[in-house]
């Protein structure tokens with residue numbers, strides 16, 4: 234039996250409400266133990282097909298400040314930076330993590346976007362996960378492994394609403410309801426020395442109408 238085959242223990246049920254206004258964000262600090270987290274980190278670090286994508290801004294090619302990968306059910310493609318992306322098929326480690334995320338979230342996910350923050354210079358800038366293929370009120374389960382990084386949320390119109398939360402290894406942050414309409418989030422760069430971090434955001438990709446109004 235693998236360590237992560239355990240039933241939910243009492244630690245798993247700890248939860249903190251991070252946001253309950255204009256959306257819902259809930260933090261579960263101990264989805265995986267430290268030992269399980271370290272093992273999952275090294276398995277994913279070596280097995281994931283990491284990409285270093287570039288984005289095009291004002292005619293310039295800019296490498297993303299992190300490595301990424303996308304895994305999911307076959308046939309769930311989505312348009313990202315104007316390019317149709319096809320997911321890699323699930324591997325066994327990702328399936329196990331997905332099951333744990335689904336137990337907590339009470340929803341079946343069909344894809345995961347994975348980020349590798351190699352050091353403190355890697356980051357993700359302010360954004361909402363509001364692509365049409367995620368649907369009206371997406372449920373996103375975000376799992377952290379490796380070094381702790383600070384996750385910030387800020388309300389789009391009420392400038393005083395701002396929350397920072399450190400995401401340690403083994404934790405899960407659940408974003409749901411209207412969160413993506415009203416809030417943006419980021420992982421800022423840091424000058425502190427930090428261990429590499431892997432973040433997995435499990436999502437449900439829905440069919441969307443394309444230009445010819447076909448699914």
Ligand SMILES: O=C(O)CCC(=O)C(=O)O
Nearest residue numbers: 346348357384420432434
């Ligand atoms: O690394 C994180 O915790 C957040 C990643 C994120 O926001 C995203 O991939 O959309």
Ligand SMILES: [Fe+2]
Nearest residue numbers: 360361362418
């Ligand atoms: Fe995001």
